[in-house]
Amino acid sequence: xxxxxxxxxxxxxxxxxxxxxxxxxxxxxxxxxxxxxxxxxxxxxxxxxxxxxxxxxxxxxxxxxxxxxxxxxxxxxxxxxxxxxxxxxxxxxxxxxxxxxxxxxxxxxxxxxxxxxxxxxxxxxxxxxxxxxxxxxxxxxxxxxxxxxxxxxxxxxxxxxxxxxxxxxxxxxxxxxxxxxxxxxxxxxxxxxxxxxxxxxxxxxxxxxxxxxxxxxxxxxxxxxxxxxxxxxxxxxxxxxxxxxxxxxxxxxxxxxxxxxxxxxxxxxxxxxxxxxxxxxxxxxxxxxxxxxxxxxxxxxxxxxxxxxxxxxxxxxxxxxxxxxxxxxxxxxxxxxxxxxxxxxxxxxxxxxxxxxxxxx
Numbered sequence: 001x002x003x004x005x006x007x008x009x010x011x012x013x014x015x016x017x018x019x020x021x022x023x024x025x026x027x028x029x030x031x032x033x034x035x036x037x038x039x040x041x042x043x044x045x046x047x048x049x050x051x052x053x054x055x056x057x058x059x060x061x062x063x064x065x066x067x068x069x070x071x072x073x074x075x076x077x078x079x080x081x082x083x084x085x086x087x088x089x090x091x092x093x094x095x096x097x098x099x100x101x102x103x104x105x106x107x108x109x110x111x112x113x114x115x116x117x118x119x120x121x122x123x124x125x126x127x128x129x130x131x132x133x134x135x136x137x138x139x140x141x142x143x144x145x146x147x148x149x150x151x152x153x154x155x156x157x158x159x160x161x162x163x164x165x166x167x168x169x170x171x172x173x174x175x176x177x178x179x180x181x182x183x184x185x186x187x188x189x190x191x192x193x194x195x196x197x198x199x200x201x202x203x204x205x206x207x208x209x210x211x212x213x214x215x216x217x218x219x220x221x222x223x224x225x226x227x228x229x230x231x232x233x234x235x236x237x238x239x240x241x242x243x244x245x246x247x248x249x250x251x252x253x254x255x256x257x258x259x260x261x262x263x264x265x266x267x268x269x270x271x272x273x274x275x276x277x278x279x280x281x282x283x284x285x286x287x288x289x290x291x292x293x294x295x296x297x298x299x300x301x302x303x304x305x306x307x308x309x310x311x312x313x314x315x316x317x318x319x320x321x322x323x324x325x326x327x328x329x330x331x332x333x334x335x336x337x338x339x340x341x342x343x344x345x346x347x348x349x350x351x352x353x354x355x356x357x358x359x360x361x
Contacts, residue, residue, distance in 0.1 A: 001085075001127050004052040008082025017080040018056065020260065025064055025072060026080050032260030036253060043219065055079070055086045055124075059132055061205050062149065066190040066198045075130070075151065087128035088202070089119045089152070089176055096121075096324075097331045099134070099203075100143040100196065101358070104178060106135035106150070113137070113150070113188075115158075115181040121325070125161050125174040128154045132202065133183075138193050139356040146355060149195035151187045158182070168317050203327065204273050220249045223287055226294040226312070241290050248283035255279065274332035275340070281323050288316040 011017040019035040021027020028034075056079050063075055078084030095102040104117025115135055125131065131152045138146030154161070158181040163171035190198040223245055232238045259272040291312040292299035303310040323329050337343040350358045 001052075001124070005082045005085070008052045008056075008080075012081035017082075018060070021060065021064070021080075025060075025076050032257055035260060036257045040253065044221075052082045052085065055088075057205055058088055058202055059086045062132065062189055062198045062201045063151075065201055066149075068186075070186070071151065071189065084129045085124070085127055087122050087125040087131045087154070087174075089122055089125070089131045089133040090199070090202075091121045092118060093120055097328050099199070100147070101355075102134060102136055102147070104133075104135045105139075106137050106148055106183070108137070108192075109182075111185050113148075113183045113185070115150075115152075115178045115183055117178050118175060119178075120173075120175040121164075122161075122174045122176050123172055123325075125154070125176050126163050126171070130154060131176075132189075134195060134199050136355065137195075140354050141193065142352050143350065143355045143358060144196045146193050147195040147199065148192050149189045149198040150183050151189060152181070152183050156181050156183070166318070166321070168314050170314075170318075172318075172321075220246045220287070223291050223294070226291055230294050230296065232294055238290075238294070241286070245283070245287050245290060248279070248286070252276065252280055252283060274327075274335040277326055278329055278332050278336070281319075281329055284319045284322060288312065288319055292316055 008017060015028060016038065018025070018027030019030050019038060020032055021029070023029040060076065060079055063071055063079075067075075075084070079086070090099055090102075092102050092104060104115065104119065106113040106115045113135075115133070117135070119133075122131075131154055133150040133152045135148055135150065136146060137148040140146065152159075158179040160177040160179070162175050162177070164173045164175060165171050166173070189195070220242075224242060227233050227238055227242060233242075255272070255276045259276060262272065295307060295312060298307050299313065301307075301310070302313055306313055327335075334346065338345050
């Protein structure tokens with residue numbers, strides 16, 4: 001985490017943080033092409049801001065598009081230079097793929113809201129200074145209404161963060177509990193009870209961000225290095241699979257460039273993030289399977305006993321989470337079907353019901 005913070009600070013000090021952000025918000029105001037090229041070059045040296053850079057892509061857009069001038073002035077600089085770390089507080093035990101079913105409540109109390117509830121699968125929340133939080137503020141409204149988007153100080157009394165240990169032995173995710181947490185009204189982003197539009201801005205950015213993760217040590221070049229190390233570059237089947245891995249990585253990069261260009265030119269194309277996200281999941285699965293096959297018996301070892309300290313074993317096991325994070329593969333397939341192919345939407349009998357009646361049913 002500290003290495004990521006340090007690199008983000010280097011980027012900020014040298015004018016390379018927020019490449020596509022408007023200059024008014026401290027960015028370079030450059031094109032998506034510049035951002036992609038810079039990312040490709042940096043990935044050759046594993047010079048990335050990691051989760052710090054990812055958070056910038058999640059938290060920046062809602063504040064820039066929906067935040068007040070005061071919020072923009074207060075929070076955007078810390079995002080750019082990595083001095084303030086953030087987490088996303090969206091999913092709940094009963095609201096994952098159907099996020100609009102969320103039940104964490106925020107009740108107005110004068111100039112503040114009192115928040116109670118639970119969030120889960122919150123990446124790096126144990127290290128976060130602030131979080132973006134979605135809550136239910138009007139239970140009498142339909143589930144996509146009556147939702148409010150907050151910026152919350154993670155040091156606020158009543159917030160408890162519990163890390164969740166994964167199969168890799170790491171704890172990237174957490175569950176977060178809110179017990180009478182006080183959030184001032186000025187930390188609301190957008191309008192009260194109209195937070196779903198702000199939330200969708202984040203979800204779109206998240207899917208695209210996850211999908212754009214092509215390249216680096218766990219990309220094609222890393223797998224090609226394994227093929228050379230184990231003397232498999234003359235194997236016809238391995239050559240075919242390497243070609244497939246290269247083509248998929250390159251296609252993912254071009255999809256990312258297309259999506260960013262559309263967004264920056266005001267021609268947002270809703271299906272693009274879903275296409276990217278699902279394509280990335282498929283590409284990663286094929287790439288990591290190939291990596292472990294290339295390692296052969298070494299691929300059965302773990303950590304200190306394995307090549308590269310178990311790097312490929314770790315990313316192989318970790319990739320299963322990407323099928324869920326940012327929306328499940330099935331959810332994104334539905335979005336592609338509806339928004340790109342024009343197929344009928346799934347029947348949603350509870351769409352217009354008050355949220356509190358849905359729970360009773």
